Amino acid sequence: MDRFVLWGIIIIAFVVVGQRLYRHFYDHIQPEHSLKVVITGKRIQEFMGRTPKEETELPPPRRQFYVSFSPRHEQEREFQVSEHLYEQLILNSSGTLVFRGRRFIAFEPDDISLDSD
Template sequence: MDQFVLWGIIAFAVIVLGRRLYVYFHNNRQSHHSLRVRIAGKHKRQYRPRRSNEQTGAVPKKCDYYVSFSPLDGGTEQAFRVSEHLFEQMHEGNTGVLVIQGSRFIAFESDDVILDND
């Protein structure tokens, strides 16, 4: 029974790793694609990172930041994980050009950029 569980865990790990590698290499083979979009929403996901038994203090929460984009000419809304810096700069309802590579977020160029002429 113990060997069955061990092989099950190994098979699961191989499947998860294989899927991640497939997505990574699939995205790398894709060309950059631009879409006119509107920022449909923003949200954070907080979590507590795993800690070893040696740590005794309170573990601070970590955040992942997500922004949802809706294509202006129809299509499926997509959400991408972004950095905290980009998350704070983006505002719901703004429009612009979303640059993606496969399912990977590359950039968002907002139409609402204010140029400073000083």
């Protein structure tokens, strides 16, 4: 029985690693695409860390930042971005989204003329 559990864990590990490698190489061979989009949403996903039983304080949560882009006449797309970029992007702003497969490359906002007072 223990051998079946061990082999089950090994098989699951290979499947998970295989899927991640496939996604990485699949995204790598895809051509870059550019789309005119509007930023339609932003969200933060937090993951709590584990602590040893002796420690009483929880570690700070790990955070991932996501931004949703909506091109005209196409399905909305969501990409994980850095915290720095997440803070810079403004909802409902328009620009050009550059991506490769499922991987975010860049967002180039439309030029906005600034009035100098």
